[in-house]
Amino acid sequence: MSDVVNYQVQGDIAVLTLNSAPVNGLGHALRSAIQAGFDQAIADDAVKAIVIASAHKIFCAGADINEFSSDKRFAKPELPWLTTYLEASSKPIVAAINGAALGGGLELALVCDYRVASPAAKFGLPEVSLGILPGAGGTQRLPRFIGVEKSLEMIATAKIIGADAALELGLIDAALPAENFLEAAIEFANKLVADNAPVKTCADMDVSKEGVNDATFDDFRASIARKTKGYFAPEQCIQAVKASTELSLADGLKKETELFELCNDTPQARAQQHVFFAQRAISNIPGLDKSVAPRDIKTVGIIGAGTMGGGIAMNFANAGIPVVLLEVKQEFLDRGLANIRKNYEVSVKRGKLTEAQLETNMGLISGSLSYDDLSDVDLVIEAVFENMNIKKEVFAKLDEVCKQGAILATNTSYLDVDEIAAQTKRPQDVIGLHFFSPANVMQLLEIVRATKTADDVLLTTLKTAQKIRKIPVISGICWGFIGNRMFEPYGRESTRMVLEGATPAQVDKALTDFGFAMGFLSVIDLAGIDVGFFAREGIREQLAHDPSYQVICDKLNNLGRFGQKTSRGFYIYEGRDRIEDPEVVELAQATAQELNVAQREVSAEEVIERTMYSMINEGARILEEGVAYRSSDIDLVFLNGYGFPGHRGGPMQYADEVGLDKVLERIRFYQAELGEHGKNWFEPAPLLVKLAQEGKSFKDYEVK
Ligand code: 3H9
DSSP states (O other): OOSSEEEEEETTEEEEEEOOTTTOOBOHHHHHHHHHHHHHHHHOTTOOEEEEEESSSSSBOOBOGGGGGSGGGGSSSOHHHHHHHHHTOSSOEEEEEOSEEETHHHHHHHTSSEEEEOTTOEEEOGGGGGTSOOOSSHHHHHHHHHOHHHHHHHHHSOOOEEHHHHHHHTSOSEEOOSTTHHHHHHHHHHHHHHTTOOOOOGGGOOOOOTTOSHHHHHHHHHHHHHHHTTOSHHHHHHHHHHHHHHSOHHHHHHHHHHHHHHHTTSHHHHHHHHHHHHHHHTTOOTTOOTTOOOOOOOOEEEEOOSHHHHHHHHHHHHTTOOEEEEOSSHHHHHHHHHHHHHHHHHHHHTTSSOHHHHHHHHHTEEEESOGGGGTTOSEEEEOOOSOHHHHHHHHHHHHHHSOTTOEEEEOOSSSOHHHHHTTSSOGGGEEEEEEOSSTTTOOEEEEEOOTTOOHHHHHHHHHHHHHTTOEEEEEOSSTTHHHHHHHHHHHHHHHHHHHTTOOHHHHHHHHHHHTOSSOHHHHHHHHOHHHHHHHHGGGHHHHTTOGGGGHHHHHHHHTTOOBGGGTBSSEEEETTEEEEOHHHHHHHHHHHHHHTOOOOOOOHHHHHHHHHHHHHHHHHHHHHTTSSSBHHHHHHHHHHHSOOOGGGTOHHHHHHHHOHHHHHHHHHHHHHHTHHHHHHHOOOOHHHHHHHHTTOOGGGOBOO
16 A cells, blocks of 8 residues: 555554664654554554564664755654554554664654564654654653653763663563564554553653752753763753653643754754765765675784774774784884783773673783784774885785785874785775774774775775774875875964964864864874974975974974963863963964965954865865765764764865855955965866855765
């Protein structure tokens, strides 16, 4: 009767099986089909109860997110209406939850009279991650089942729970075995019929107010404040749950709709939904031979037991993959292994790891001083000093010792992977795997596809990255790849504005107000001003035509002010305190005079425009050159590797939101306004000009 809902009557029971692959998203077609199936079951006197089940692994992933940006969301039956309609059913409905019931999927289950679940079931209202709140009754009905505190957690932090917890909280009526689950659910419904079990509605249920008062909401708000800074939806979620304690179900649902509309169709909601789809687009690699199979990665070798190598080793050990960690000296190896143990001990102290898991993970990492021990590994990752000659030596050696078919990866942050690959007789097996520091914590992994990298090598590293729980983004070859290449103009403008008269604290404040956890100047104080100094070595020639902006950094470097590690950099560090330093302001004034740069007031707006737009301009070049496959990949790099504010969705999404014509106009403004600096660095990227002229956004552009 419908493509997306299978309707079947078995004895007294009508079974409505949701069959809209892949995740039973509640788009218009599925909503209509559910209503039709339900109406048919109600009209059939032979049917005494209804089971709603799924034909897929997922029970239901909620509203179809694709509809949010179109009018389809409002096509009748709308989800909020449909849920209320089902709740008023005269016959009992059983939700047979075989897998994830998320968002509108859980809201659908909540209006059923009974819920049974298999061990694979998961329950959650993750709408807040999409910049919205549950808008089909979730904020009003969930507290009636599981109370205010647990609801706040699930609704405002997107916490997902399993079947056991759901049973304990009273969210489901029965936990059934996975085997013959549907039959057991039908059996459950038959028993309801036999027992003449009543139909139910949440309108008859009260939210328990025991121990709930204003402090409950204030304390919860405070507990999530750090993580949700700058986000709009979490507070609306709290308000909605609060409403459930104050209003009838009908009035609470009205309030929920109001709050939903406040969140929906806002820049934040668009940005967060963009990120959802961005994460799913990364595995789509243009030009990749679809017939290739990934290679097997059973063991990994890592060269260098420093902070980076050690962090990388932990990723693999955490995923149960044995690692050989290679060093040149026993003392370096001992230090590296001790640091890894120390990191794990911190996790044990925080309750994130058991002692036994610590020992298992350490047992998976074996140290070695001999390249011969890498002869049998399936993947080697080199994490030695960032110097082309050293890397070339390492790869020549690897070419000698590694077995045929092993993947040889470099963790370089800036260097040309093709040049490294050319050092071997098997460039097709060479690839860049650029981890971010600390490698055991940071989610981003830039996979650098070299000119001769084989398709199966690329595919293998992508799959391996997912296995070790990284967010992989593929980059082509260029200086600094996607991330560091774009970070350069961001840093350039931040530093240049200090030369032009902004204090480091003014620049950083504008950036933290924008949503960054730290401003650029604090970040390089943390990362090391000396590190940036060395990184610039590779591009001194490029910078030579306007060296002015990094002169301050060079001077700080030469003064031994490397940042936090020397307690002095752009700021002074005393314990945990960061203090403004008048000496740096004086240094900037003197340098400006020396270089003939006029100092003036720099507004917060200028800080944001110059840092963001110059970065976006570079992003446009990266896109046009095909270094990134799509603008959303660039966004993922900045969100997961550089602390770009999540609620802005990444630099390219931010540009799309501002409008490319406006971005272009301001880039041209700074090009004209900033003298030599403007001429040197604010030349608009051709792709930006083209898209802006065509009234398009970066989203419209995909590398073929
Ligand atoms: C909501 O319900 C609002 C209501 O409260 C109120 C409304 C008024 N919509 O993740 P996967 C696609 S908001 C559209 O790779 P997995 C996904 O893009 C919703 N598409 O699989 C992908 O497409 P493609 C609240 C969706 O097995 C494909 O399905 N719900 C949706 O690793 C497979 O997805 C959520 O936030 C959707 N809702 O994970 C849950 N969901 O193949 C969002 C998925 O073209 N979904 N797709 O790339 C998830 O968390 C995961 O997808 C899930 C499966 C755990 C279900």
